[in-house]
Amino acid sequence: MxxxxxxxxxxxxATSVFDRARSLQASVGRSANAFALPGExxxxxxxxxxxxPIGYERYTITxxxxxxxxxxxxxxxxxxxxxxxxxxxRAKPDYTxxxxxxxxxxxxxxxxxxxxxxxxxxxxxxxxxHETRVTIPSQFFTVxxxxxxxxxxxxxxxxxxxxxxxxxxxxxxxxxxxxxxxxRGREAVRIGETVVRLDRYVVDGVVWxxxxxxxxxxxxxxxxxxxxxxxxxxxxxxxLEPALGGFLERASRDRINDLENLTGQVPLLKSGAYAMVGAxxxxxxxxxxxxxxxxxxxxxxxxxxxxxxxxxxxxxVPTVDVAGKTIVPGLWDMHTHVTQIExxxxxxxxxxxxxxxxxxxxxxxxxxxxxxxxxxxxGPRLLLAGLVDGGGPNAFGTEYATTVDEAxxxxxxxxxxxxxxxKIYSLVxxxxxxxxxxEAHRLGMTVTGHVPTxxxxxxxxxxxxxxxxxLPIRGEADSDEVKQTIRFLRDHKTVVDPTQSWNExxxxxxGTPIAxxxxxxxxxxxxxxxxxxxxxxxxxxxxxxxxxxxxxxxxVKALHDAGVPVVAGTDEGIPGHSVHREIELYVxxxxxxxxxxxxxxxxxxxxxxxxxxxxxxxxxxxxxxxVLNANPLDSIRNIRTMxxxxxxxxxxxxxALWRSVRFQx
Ligand SMILES: [Zn+2]
Numbered sequence: 001m002x003x004x005x006x007x008x009x010x011x012x013x014a015t016s017v018f019d020r021a022r023s024l025q026a027s028v029g030r031s032a033n034a035f036a037l038p039g040e041x042x043x044x045x046x047x048x049x050x051x052x053p054i055g056y057e058r059y060t061i062t063x064x065x066x067x068x069x070x071x072x073x074x075x076x077x078x079x080x081x082x083x084x085x086x087x088x089x090r091a092k093p094d095y096t097x098x099x100x101x102x103x104x105x106x107x108x109x110x111x112x113x114x115x116x117x118x119x120x121x122x123x124x125x126x127x128x129x130h131e132t133r134v135t136i137p138s139q140f141f142t143v144x145x146x147x148x149x150x151x152x153x154x155x156x157x158x159x160x161x162x163x164x165x166x167x168x169x170x171x172x173x174x175x176x177x178x179x180x181x182x183x184r185g186r187e188a189v190r191i192g193e194t195v196v197r198l199d200r201y202v203v204d205g206v207v208w209x210x211x212x213x214x215x216x217x218x219x220x221x222x223x224x225x226x227x228x229x230x231x232x233x234x235x236x237x238x239x240l241e242p243a244l245g246g247f248l249e250r251a252s253r254d255r256i257n258d259l260e261n262l263t264g265q266v267p268l269l270k271s272g273a274y275a276m277v278g279a280x281x282x283x284x285x286x287x288x289x290x291x292x293x294x295x296x297x298x299x300x301x302x303x304x305x306x307x308x309x310x311x312x313x314x315x316x317v318p319t320v321d322v323a324g325k326t327i328v329p330g331l332w333d334m335h336t337h338v339t340q341i342e343x344x345x346x347x348x349x350x351x352x353x354x355x356x357x358x359x360x361x362x363x364x365x366x367x368x369x370x371x372x373x374x375x376x377x378x379g380p381r382l383l384l385a386g387l388v389d390g391g392g393p394n395a396f397g398t399e400y401a402t403t404v405d406e407a408x409x410x411x412x413x414x415x416x417x418x419x420x421x422x423k424i425y426s427l428v429x430x431x432x433x434x435x436x437x438x439e440a441h442r443l444g445m446t447v448t449g450h451v452p453t454x455x456x457x458x459x460x461x462x463x464x465x466x467x468x469x470x471l472p473i474r475g476e477a478d479s480d481e482v483k484q485t486i487r488f489l490r491d492h493k494t495v496v497d498p499t500q501s502w503n504e505x506x507x508x509x510x511g512t513p514i515a516x517x518x519x520x521x522x523x524x525x526x527x528x529x530x531x532x533x534x535x536x537x538x539x540x541x542x543x544x545x546x547x548x549x550x551x552x553x554x555x556v557k558a559l560h561d562a563g564v565p566v567v568a569g570t571d572e573g574i575p576g577h578s579v580h581r582e583i584e585l586y587v588x589x590x591x592x593x594x595x596x597x598x599x600x601x602x603x604x605x606x607x608x609x610x611x612x613x614x615x616x617x618x619x620x621x622x623x624x625x626x627v628l629n630a631n632p633l634d635s636i637r638n639i640r641t642m643x644x645x646x647x648x649x650x651x652x653x654x655x656a657l658w659r660s661v662r663f664q665x
Contacts, residue, residue, distance in 0.1 A: 045150075046235070047233070050231050050233075050387075051234065051362075052395075052398050053241075055083075057072060057149055058072070059073070063093075066092070066093075067092055068090070068093065069088060069089070069090050069091075070091070070150055074106075079426075085104035085112055085147050086103055094158070098118055102147075109229070110228075110531055112147075113129070122134065123135075134171060134176060137176070139162055141155045142170065144172055145206065149221055149224050152203065153219070155168070164181070166180060166181070166182070178526075179204065184201060186200070189246065191239065198215065200214050202258070208575075209661075211226040212224065212225045222236070227340055230571075252364040259344055259379070266656050267653065269644065269653055273314075274320055275318070276320050277322065279326060280292075280293065280327070281327050282594075283616050284328060284329045284602050284616045290306065293305065295617060296311065296313060297623040300649035300650075302618065325627050325628060326632070328625070328632065329625060329626070330626055331568075331583075331626065332605065333352050333356070333568065334355075334567040334569035334604050335356065335497045336571070337572055338382065342661040343575060344368070344379025345378065345657040345661050346576045347576060347579075348645045348652055354614060355380045355382060355383070356569070356604075359396075360387075362398075378647070380647065381624075381647075384417075385419065386422055386423060387425055389426065390452070392427060395425075404435040407436045410436070412443075422436055422440045422449070428452050433463040434464055437464020441464065447466050448468065451472045457473065457485055467495040470499050470571075471498035471552055476554070477554035478554075486558055490562045490563050493565075495566075495607040496566055496567070498556050501518075501582040502573050505535060507548055509537060509542045510537060512545070514536075518581055520574045520577025520578075520581070524663060553588060557590040560595065582600070583600050596636060597639070602616050622648065623649040627642075627646070629641040629642075642654045
């Protein structure tokens with residue numbers, strides 16, 4: 001079966017090519033090893049971020065009498081920022097680790113400083129300045145995040161040499177991490193006349209979520225698709241580079257299948273027709289809550305809602321007693337990047353039933369959206385913004401526009417694939433902002449994005465931005481300049497998603513534990529903890545960090561007071577939990593709890609022109625609802641007390657959803 005589209009390359013899931021592959025494999029393998037010393041193995045991997053080539057990993061594996069030593073140099077440049085990681089791993093001939101070190105960065109804000117030494121049945125682990133001694137399980141490996149890929153390659157070799165256990169423990173972790181590995185099948189890649197036979201594996205737990213890794217017949221790494229800094233990250237051996245698109249599509253199909261399987265394992269508590277009776281209903285219209293209310297759901301819609309005495313429950317509709325609970329509309333996250341299937345259950349668990357994806361790998365995000373829309377997979381409704389940047393070495397992603405024709409082509413591509421919006425990135429020039437916006441508007445799409453370098457907010461909005469991502473307003477909320485900008489945004493009905501929880505997460509003083517403002521940090525899987533362990537601004541104290549955050553919150557409040565629609569977005573952050581934090585921060589800024597809830601429901605729906613069918617609890621709207629144990633109007637912290645999430649009329653237990661992706665409920 002042919003799955004890549006380019007003329008000369010195809011990733012083929014067929015056994016018929018294997019014989020031919022075997023004869024050609026030897027020559028391909030040798031070329032990668034052409035400069036190696038006897039017994040030495042070398043590899044060069046091309047690194048990509050969201051499909052764009054950005055750097056290389058070069059590794060050498062040198063054997064000696066009793067062991068082998070992997071040395072890796074991993075380096076890339078992302079939007080002008082340099083990232084470099086050097087790592088070494090010493091292992092026995094059967095790949096059992098002896099020592100591992102990794103130093104540098106694995107992403108722009110992810111510092112890595114790990115050193116593991118095996119001492120008998122213990123591992124001495126130094127990571128992020130802490131030293132621990134842990135007892136190692138009988139089967140284990142040393143790996144610290146997705147990079148270097150060569151370490152993951154040796155992990156797979158270890159796994160193959162040790163009976164392919166379903167669970168492999170890895171260090172460093174907290175204190176030990178669980179990694180699940182599965183062989184997924186054999187296939188071949190054709191590059192011109194050359195066919196390379198590969199085995200595909202899924203690895204779950206080195207990063208949060210599943211990775212796909214391909215090894216060739218010599219167990220050398222051919223390709224890997226993972227996640228870094230919240231977006232997709234790909235490594236492909238140099239000679240296989242033309243097959244990147246095929247690898248991405250193959251991994252994407254694997255992941256959608258995984259999500260469909262995961263969906264089957266999370267019990268669906270109810271669907272069809274039912275009436276929830278006895279809860280306090282906070283409908284997010286701004287009207288007072290309905291005490292002892294009733295919501296009737298039928299076929300994914302709210303067929304009736306009101307006080308118990310005012311709603312006639314049809315005789316054929318079963319009732320569910322939800323006395324003491326509070327029902328609010330399903331939440332929205334207006335700034336995310338759903339780069340992995342694991343986000344789907346996480347969002348539902350957090351009460352989020354609609355998200356706007358602000359830039360992603362094209363094949364994956366469209367396939368994921370379709371799987372959710374067709375109900376094959378459970379997840380929040382996905383609205384898509386298509387990312388486009390200007391040209392040049394510092395551009396982001398794979399879609400660029402530097403001419404009017406290119407602008408039309410990019411907008412058409414996204415429009416044809418059902419995207420709702422265009423997201424303009426930093427390097428687009430002013431005339432191309434105008435061209436992109438005009439074409440998007442002509443096709444009924446809206447425009448959001450980062451204010452491009454060299455443009456002011458006013459210029460970007462005048463050129464066509466309908467919305468602004470993040471909060472690119474400098475200065476104090478009460479300065480004349482800021483007031484003028486806010487008036488301008490109000491006059492242009494510009495929508496702002498200020499991502500304050502993201503600013504807080506990256507901008508908090510490095511010495512302040514994240515748990516001090518984000519209790520969700522205690523519930524996330526170990527690999528995510530490793531990512532956030534070093535997040536935060538170095539060299540500032542807690543008071544300085546707080547005053548920076550408060551300056552932003554004052555501007556958010558001033559925008560809101562002026563009538564500028566503020567919509568809740570996280571830019572991912574702590575998955576799921578950052579949505580709650582974003583809402584809490586709006587209350588800290590001075591919103592009422594109702595206004596903060598509206599920012600994450602009806603105001604977001606209105607910004608996406610979907611308020612006629614979503615965003616409040618009203619008759620005829622989609623049955624996207626959250627049942628909370630406590631009322632968020634009493635204290636906004638109660639927004640974290642999810643019990644059930646109802647998406648499209650289907651009722652899920654949030655605890656089962658959290659557990660399905662290895663979060664603590
Ligand atoms: Zn973003």
